[in-house]
Each structure stands twice: as structure tokens, then as C-alpha cells.
Amino acid sequence: MPLIENGLELLEPEECRSLLGRGGIGRVGVTIGALPAIFPVNYAVLGEDIVFLTGEGTKLRTAVDRSVVAFQIDEFDNATGWSVLAVGVAAEITDGAELDAARTLRLVPFAGGDRCHFVRIRPEFVSGRRIGDPTAS
Amino acid sequence: MPLIENGLELLEPEECRSLLGRGGIGRVGVTIGALPAIFPVNYAVLGEDIVFLTGEGTKLRTAVDRSVVAFQIDEFDNATGWSVLAVGVAAEITDGAELDAARTLRLVPFAGGDRCHFVRIRPEFVSGRRIGDPTAS
Numbered sequence: 623m624p625l626i627e628n629g630l631e632l633l634e635p636e637e638c639r640s641l642l643g644r645g646g647i648g649r650v651g652v653t654i655g656a657l658p659a660i661f662p663v664n665y666a667v668l669g670e671d672i673v674f675l676t677g678e679g680t681k682l683r684t685a686v687d688r689s690v691v692a693f694q695i696d697e698f699d700n701a702t703g704w705s706v707l708a709v710g711v712a713a714e715i716t717d718g719a720e721l722d723a724a725r726t727l728r729l730v731p732f733a734g735g736d737r738c739h740f741v742r743i744r745p746e747f748v749s750g751r752r753i754g755d756p757t758a759s
Numbered sequence: 760m761p762l763i764e765n766g767l768e769l770l771e772p773e774e775c776r777s778l779l780g781r782g783g784i785g786r787v788g789v790t791i792g793a794l795p796a797i798f799p800v801n802y803a804v805l806g807e808d809i810v811f812l813t814g815e816g817t818k819l820r821t822a823v824d825r826s827v828v829a830f831q832i833d834e835f836d837n838a839t840g841w842s843v844l845a846v847g848v849a850a851e852i853t854d855g856a857e858l859d860a861a862r863t864l865r866l867v868p869f870a871g872g873d874r875c876h877f878v879r880i881r882p883e884f885v886s887g888r889r890i891g892d893p894t895a896s
Contacts, residue, residue, distance in 0.1 A: 628817045630869065647835050651788040651795045658788045660797060660831035662842045662890070680765045694797035698784050701867045705799045730838045732767065732890050753799070753869050 624752075633750030638706045641750065642695065643667045645727075650674070650712075650743075651692035652685035659685070665693075666727040671742040672708060673715070673724050675731035678739065686712035686741050693743050704752045708745035715740040761889075770887030775843045778887065779832065780804045782864075785811070787849075787880075788829035789822035796822070802830075803864040808879040809845060810852070810861050812868035815876065823849035823878050830880050841889045845882035852877040 625632040633641075645666040652659055661682050663674035672693050676683035685691075691712045696705035715724050724740040731738045762769040770778075782803040789796055798819050800811035809830050813820035822828075828849045833842035852861050861877040868875045 628814045647833075647840075649786060649797060649831065649833075651797045651829065653795070657827060657846050657884070658790070658795070658829035659844060659846065660786060660788045660829045661844075662831075662833050662835070662840075664838055677765045690794060692788065692795035692797045694786065694799075696784075696786075696799045698799070701801055701869070703784075703799075707796060707798075709794050709796065732838070747794070 627751070631752040631754070633704065633706065633752060635748055638708075638748045638750040641704065641706050642672065642708060642748070646695070648672070648674070648693055648695045650682065650686065651694065652682070652689060654681055654685050662732065664730050664732055666729055668723055668727060668742070671744050673727060673729065673740055673742045675729050675738045676741055677731060678737040683714075683739055683741070688713050691743060693745070698753075702754060704750060706748065706750035708743065709747045710743045710745040712741055712743045715742050764888070768889040768891070770841065770843065770889060772885055775845075775885045775887040778841065778843050779809065779845060779885070783832070785809070785830055785832045787811070787819065787823065788831065789819070789826060791818055791822050799869065801867050801869055803866055805860055805864060805879070808881050810864060810866065810877055810879045812866050812875045813878055814868060815874040820851075820876055820878070825850055828880060830882070835890075839891060841887060843885065843887035845880065846884045847880045847882040849878055849880045852879050
């Protein structure tokens with residue numbers, strides 16, 4: 623039986639991880655100069671980590687460096703869909719073996735520039751909810 | 760000539776506002792217990808304000824109350840698309856005339872429950888970027 627919180631069906635952790643594992647477009651929530659910001663990224667999953675690319679000198683690269691960030695994905699068809707939220711520390715990948723593994727993900731960077739940097743988020747908390755169509759019932 | 764920042768084309772403020780004006784699914788970035796979080800909402804624009812519904816007693820309702828929040832929308836087709844970010848103070852709409860106006864928006868709440876609350880974000884900063892397909896050039 624599904625868990626309901628505030629009228630929304632909560633997704634099981636395994637379902638959240640399975641949806642995260644698809645990769646694609648996700649959104650990173652960070653703080654820049656005390657103000658919140660959300661940036662879309664093209665991401666993939668490596669082990670348990672969420673991995674994406676940032677460009678050299680971008681706001682996003684500075685903001686995610688060893689910070690606790692939010693990462694969110696969703697899919698909607700009108701008002702029906704689901705959303706998954708992961709929260710964890712982000713850090714640039716610098717280890718050689720990890721970089722080699724990250725390069726196999728064939729990620730396309732959003733920000734341009736020659737020098738791209740791999741960032742990983744190690745999720746500490748993962749939650750998800752299904753959003754039903756209230757007009758359908 | 761378009762402005763470029765870190766290899767991404769910046770959108771003009773009028774284009775950002777025009778894209779925000781479409782309404783639909785947006786994402787709110789807030790802080791809950793010192794941790795960042797992102798929630799999808801169904802929103803519309805009233806004047807300059809971004810308006811959405813929260814359910815009674817939801818985490819989102821508590822988090823947005825008189826806080827500075829991020830609001831983000833985007834649209835992607837594979838790795839090509841755009842993203843708009845607005846930042847401003849969120850507050851529950853309590854004024855009678857404003858509530859009447861908000862009710863005309865015919866917003867569908869994501870969170871269930873009988874009691875819904877209108878929240879508005881008054882954008883102080885709006886920015887947007889177009890994300891091209893690097894494989895297309």
C-alpha cells in the first residue's frame with residue numbers, strides 16, 4: 623500500500639533510485655552569494671553518485687564546490703507526474719580512476735568552453751512523490 | 760547580437776518574463792532545516808508575481824513563508840533548450856482582492872488536502888539562458 627503525505631503518494635527509495643538512474647536532464651539547487659538558484663544539468667549516475675559537467679569559471683562550478691546541494695528530476699504530463707529529490711555534498715571529481723569512469727558516461731556539457739569539470743553529488747537523502755491528476759478522480 | 764556567458768546565450772529580461780508568463784510546471788528552490796530542496800509546482804503569473812498553491816501543513820508551505828526562494832522553469836528537447844531563473848521573496852496571499860484575483864488563475868494544486876493556500880513570489884532578479892546542442896555545430 624503506498625504511503626501518502628499531504629495528499630501525495632511517496633515513492634519508495636528503490637523507485638527513486640531507479641528513476642534517478644535513467645539520467646538526462648536534472649536540476650541542481652545551490653546558494654550563490656546567499657541567494658538560492660536552480661540550474662539545469664545533463665547528468666548520469668555512476669554507482670550511487672549523480673554526475674554532471676560544469677564549465678570552467680561558471681557560477682555553478684563555484685557554487686557546488688563541497689557544498690550541500692539539492693538535485694531534482696521530474697516528469698509531467700499536464701498535472702500528472704512524479705518528482706524525485708536528492709540532497710548531498712557536491713564535489714569536483716579529481717581522482718584519476720574516477721575521472722576515467724566519469725568520462726565513460728558520455729555526458730554533454732550545457733556550459734560551453736574548452737575545459738569541463740566533472741562534479742558528483744553523493745546523495746545522503748533521497749525522496750520522491752507521485753503527483754496525481756485531481757481532476758481524474 | 761545575443762549576450763554569451765560561459766558559452767551559453769543569455770536571454771533578454773523581456774524574453775524571460777514572456778517565458779515565465781506561459782505558466783505550467785515550475786520548480787521552487789527553498790531551504791528546509793538548513794538543507795536545500797526543490798519542489799515542482801503548477802504555477803501562473805499574476806501581474807509580475809509567480810503564483811502557486813500549497814497544501815495545508817506541507818513542507819513547502821512552511822519553507823516559502825516570507826523566505827527568499829528560487830523559481831525555475833525550463834524546456835528541453837534532448838540537450839537543447841532554455842532555462843529561466845527568478846529569485847524573490849515568497850509570501851502567502853492573504854489580501855481579499857488578491858485572493859480573488861489568484862482564484863481566477865484556475866491553478867491545480869499538486870498537494871492534496873481540502874485547504875489550499877496561494878503563495879506568490881515577487882521576482883527581484885530574473886535571468887535566463889539558452890542551451891544549444893553542441894553536437895549540432
